[in-house]
Amino acid sequence: MASAAEQLAANMNMGTFAKATELHKRLLFTLLALLVYRIGTYVPIPGINSEAFLQFFQNPDGQRGILDMFNMFSGGAVERMAVFALNVTPYISASIIVQLMGAVYPPWEKLRKEGGESGRKQLNQYTRYLTVVLALFQSAGIAIGLNAQAGLVDAPGLFFIVSTITCLTGGTMFLMWLGEQVTARGVGNGISLIIFAGIVAVLPGTIARMFGLAQQGQLSVFILLLITLIAVATVVFIVFMERAQRRLLIQYPKRQEGNRMAGGERSFLPLKVNTAGVIPAIFASSLLMLPTTVAQFTATANLPA
CATH class of the missing domain: 1.10.3370.10 (SecY subunit domain)
Structure with missing residues (x-):
């Protein structure tokens, strides 16, 4: 389940942005x-x-x-x-x-x-x-x-x-x-x-x-490159942890509607791993x-x- 911000980013284009x-x-x-x-x-x-x-x-x-x-x-x-x-x-x-x-x-x-x-x-x-x-x-x-x-x-x-x-x-x-x-x-x-x-x-x-x-x-150039790589890796890791989610499985029970069974779908409840920011x-x-x-x-x- 995507967040509201992710859904907005996925549907955003120049035309939509111009009208917003x-x-x-x-x-x-x-x-x-x-x-x-x-x-x-x-x-x-x-x-x-x-x-x-x-x-x-x-x-x-x-x-x-x-x-x-x-x-x-x-x-x-x-x-x-x-x-x-x-x-x-x-x-x-x-x-x-x-x-x-x-x-x-x-x-x-x-x-x-x-x-x-x-x-x-x-x-x-x-x-x-x-x-x-x-x-x-x-x-x-x-x-x-x-x-x-x-x-x-x-x-x-x-x-x-x-x-x-x-x-x-x-x-x-x-x-x-x-x-x-x-x-x-x-x-x-x-x-x-x-x-x-x-x-x-x-x-x-x-x-x-x-x-x-x-x-x-x-x-030295080696130390400069090493610092740059560590900085980039740190940013990537922070972004990964910030967007990480733990998805809890939600199982909806089946129910009878007339002569057939309905329901029984599965969904997920996303919980952020890093809630403290x-x-x-x-x-x-x-x-x-x-x-x-x-x-x-x-x-x-x-x-x-």
């Missing part, structure tokens, strides 16, 4: 929303010295750990310290926490299992509230850390900390709202599209750096990079002045 005016509007809205997101990744927070911060971020001494992954998901907004630097990371963390609490906390478990549509809306509201709390904590840590670094802020002080917290938290909440609007009025899942746009935006620069290293002789992979990557980041920050803090 509603689809045109949804595609245009999605593209405009992604354009707004990309513009926001180039708007720095007030009071930050963008050039000094870029040099600080690209300092080759040591590994940046989890900051590199945040920068990739945000489409380079972290290295520019833009208003969308936090991206939708607090929302993803809040979604994971609410899902876990929905399995162990009885009131939320009741909402998830018996609440229906109203229960789902209530859990989504809790996710939004928790997103605000997490965004406030993360933006406060970033603001205090930037304020303590000499040369990164034009006018350090309380005003810079408050304005940075406001800008970063507001940017995250705007992206969360934008993602929900894309989900409702655009094409696909808005939050996933925002993450996808951020990753794709930094992909050309990464490929260009790899070829640059190969031309300079710092990366990319959330576990993102969460696991963050946990794996966290010890490296903490160790680096601890070593930096213990350096003599």
